[in-house]
Amino acid sequence: AQKITQTQPGMFVQEKEAVTLDCTYDTSDPSYGLFWYKQPSSGEMIFLIYQGSYDQQNATEGRYSLNFQKARKSANLVISASQLGDSAMYFCAMRGLGGGADGLTFGKGTHLIIQP
Amino acid sequence: DTGVSQDPRHKITKRGQNVTFRCDPISEHNRLYWYRQTLGQGPEFLTYFQNEAQLEKSRLLSDRFSAERPKGSFSTLEIQRTEQGDSAMYLCASSQVQSLATLYEKLFFGSGTQLSVL
Numbered sequence: 001a002q003k004i005t006q007t008q009p010g011m012f013v014q015e016k017e018a019v020t021l022d023c024t025y026d027t028s029d030p031s032y033g034l035f036w037y038k039q040p041s042s043g044e045m046i047f048l049i050y051q052g053s054y055d056q057q058n059a060t061e062g063r064y065s066l067n068f069q070k071a072r073k074s075a076n077l078v079i080s081a082s083q084l085g086d087s088a089m090y091f092c093a094m095r096g097l098g099g100g101a102d103g104l105t106f107g108k109g110t111h112l113i114i115q116p
Numbered sequence: 117d118t119g120v121s122q123d124p125r126h127k128i129t130k131r132g133q134n135v136t137f138r139c140d141p142i143s144e145h146n147r148l149y150w151y152r153q154t155l156g157q158g159p160e161f162l163t164y165f166q167n168e169a170q171l172e173k174s175r176l177l178s179d180r181f182s183a184e185r186p187k188g189s190f191s192t193l194e195i196q197r198t199e200q201g202d203s204a205m206y207l208c209a210s211s212q213v214q215s216l217a218t219l220y221e222k223l224f225f226g227s228g229t230q231l232s233v234l
Contacts, residue, residue, distance in 0.1 A: 004158070031219060033220055037225075043230075044226065044227045044228070045159070045207065045209070045223070045225035046225070047222045047223060050220050052219055052220065091159075093158070097219075103149060103161025103172070105161070106157075106158025108157055109158050
């Protein structure tokens, strides 16, 4: 079984500041993948970034980076230079060796609000 | 690429009625997923298809839930004898998977169908 914990229900951040969204996970699978998705008010989940458990380097995608600390089982999302359009729900998710059969296990999310 | 579309966007029904939702994935995507999202929670995996084959359905919430993907294109999710606890957002996602062994899979989600059971 897999579990994702996101301890920040909501965050307020000033525009142009960097943001760190926390995510810890638990799994017994030796190999796993970690994901972050953004869900704006329209409801559509948008893929942001992926980190494999055996990847040597932290993943980066434009303004998004993933601070992966395997020993601590954490996979925090860092958004640099936040923008008003970053206001949304953010979900951390993972999958294990079962591939599609496991689906993705999501956390409860963090509601990020960027203030001008 | 028109994205994943779901229909209807909203559905209000009375308890005990049957409802059916439709999902049109991105064309040529070979995988299709259904998730349920309740208020204040992340999406919860229900079932998925590899082409037309339903490879996982044990996570469907009860035998009142069923899904189909005829001919490996669009999919439908049916809930029979709806209950108030079925009220939720039902999300569909699709992906193109080259290797069954990979952990990396970028899902493209639709905007969901919001179900309200009165």
